[in-house]
Amino acid sequence: MAPAFDITPEKRASMLAFFQRQLFREPPVWTRQDADLSGQTAIVTGSNTGLGFECSAQLLDLGLSRLILAVRSESKGEEAKKLLLERQNSSTPPPVIEVWKLDLSSYDSIVAFAERTKTLQRLDIAVHNAGLIKKNFEKNKFTGHEETVQVNYLGLALFTLLLIPILEDKNTVEQPGHLVLVSSDTAAWAGFKEKNSVPLLAGFDKPESFKSQDRYATSKLLGQLFLSQLVKRVPLSSTIINAPNPGLCKSSLAREHDGLLDKLLMWAFQSLLGRQASVGARAFTDAAVKQGPESHGQYLEDGKVQPMAPLVYTPEGHTIAERLWRETLDELAFAKVTDIVRSLGGQP
Numbered sequence: 385m386a387p388a389f390d391i392t393p394e395k396r397a398s399m400l401a402f403f404q405r406q407l408f409r410e411p412p413v414w415t416r417q418d419a420d421l422s423g424q425t426a427i428v429t430g431s432n433t434g435l436g437f438e439c440s441a442q443l444l445d446l447g448l449s450r451l452i453l454a455v456r457s458e459s460k461g462e463e464a465k466k467l468l469l470e471r472q473n474s475s476t477p478p479p480v481i482e483v484w485k486l487d488l489s490s491y492d493s494i495v496a497f498a499e500r501t502k503t504l505q506r507l508d509i510a511v512h513n514a515g516l517i518k519k520n521f522e523k524n525k526f527t528g529h530e531e532t533v534q535v536n537y538l539g540l541a542l543f544t545l546l547l548i549p550i551l552e553d554k555n556t557v558e559q560p561g562h563l564v565l566v567s568s569d570t571a572a573w574a575g576f577k578e579k580n581s582v583p584l585l586a587g588f589d590k591p592e593s594f595k596s597q598d599r600y601a602t603s604k605l606l607g608q609l610f611l612s613q614l615v616k617r618v619p620l621s622s623t624i625i626n627a628p629n630p631g632l633c634k635s636s637l638a639r640e641h642d643g644l645l646d647k648l649l650m651w652a653f654q655s656l657l658g659r660q661a662s663v664g665a666r667a668f669t670d671a672a673v674k675q676g677p678e679s680h681g682q683y684l685e686d687g688k689v690q691p692m693a694p695l696v697y698t699p700e701g702h703t704i705a706e707r708l709w710r711e712t713l714d715e716l717a718f719a720k721v722t723d724i725v726r727s728l729g730g731q732p
Contacts, residue, residue: 393691397572405569405685406632406657411666412674412687416446419673425450425506426672429486429543430514432457432464434635435566438665439511439672440464444472444479446673451479452504454486454497454514488514488539489524489531495719498546507554509672510547511564512540515603521594533588536603540565541610541712545721548623548728555622564671567627567683570601571608572693578602579704585711608683608692609705610712615681617709617730627692628671628684630664632657 395401426443430436431453440451451468455461461483468481484500487493501507515536524534547563555561575598581587588599611627634654670687671679683692695701713722713732722732 389689389691391691393572393694393697396685396691397694402569403657406659409686410659410663411628411630411670413666414446414669414674419446421446421448421508421673423449423506424508425452425504426509426511427452427454427484427501427507428511428513429454429488431455432460434661435630435633435665435668436511436513437464437468438662439513439668441468441471442662442665442669443509443672444468444481446669449479451481452501453481453483455483456485456487456514458483458485486514488535488543490526491542491716491718492526494539494542494546498543498550501547501550504554507551507561509562509564510551511566511668511672512543513564513566513668514539515566515600517596517600519596521591523589528589529585530588530594530599532599532603533585533606536600537606537610538585538712538715540607542716542719542721544610544614544625545716545724546719548618548625549724551623552621552728557622560622560624560677562672562675563623563625564668565607565611565625565627566668567607567629567692568601568604569629569631570597571604574598574601574605574693576602576605576695579700583711584704584707585715605693605695606708608696609701609708611681612692612696613705613709617725617732618728619730620677620680621728624675624677624680626671626675626679626682626684628667630667631659631685633661633664634658635661635664 421443426448428436428440431440432455444451453461453464465481465483472479484497486497518532522531524531527534529538544565551561551563577593578587671684675684679689682689725732
């Protein structure tokens, strides 16, 4: 059964509800009087531009002492670091900002990044924002999986499973850490034609089933299905895991869509309905600093727990989610993720 929301999953997934959110609602604004992050350390992935950059700036405005910019391009990360420090030039003492390489298309890179996080004295917040939309079908050179699913779903799953025990080790039940897994409206609109594929993950590796926008939406739906299984198996302890939606924002997420018509349509849609990146990023900041245990395993919109995609709450969705969970653990077996789940007191 679905939790007791104030709206049904179906109504929340409607276009009317989407337009109402975009036109009349916004994520809350928090100041240092509401949440003081002095002494704390945070990681933000995909933080050299757009929503990730704005979230990083907002965390620093709340007094964050140490920020890890987790980025694929270290040179672009250094440029972002310079801009962030310029925006914080009145801070005393100035925050420590570091640029760490993280390529979500590479399991080796994710594992190396997680190992590096173990060296941190503390880790209070991890915001997993990085993702992509591929215009054309492309297979990952390391795994053979379609690149959108590889980065947006399998990369997210491995990052999550490796980061949880580190956050658990560095936080307490009384003062829990936060792992924020950025979600999207689009998960509720995914066609998900591959849902009956056996095996499921291999169903995404066929070029004939690829459609750019739907594949992105489906990758976000996979993230919601994964989260629904994760929180069933791993009891809440000293890490709150939640999934905020920033809404439609003016961003460079669809930068690969370089056709003139695509660009015009995206520009028109974003101009009419899109939020500024600084507004959308407030959803991440809220999830990381103000949402408590009641948000664990939940999807958030504008500072409020809301239903995920309708499929998540159906018997069919439960069956698909369990199959996805099993295949994901098998895919990531090299990282001993089953042992990680057991070490957290869960049942794989």
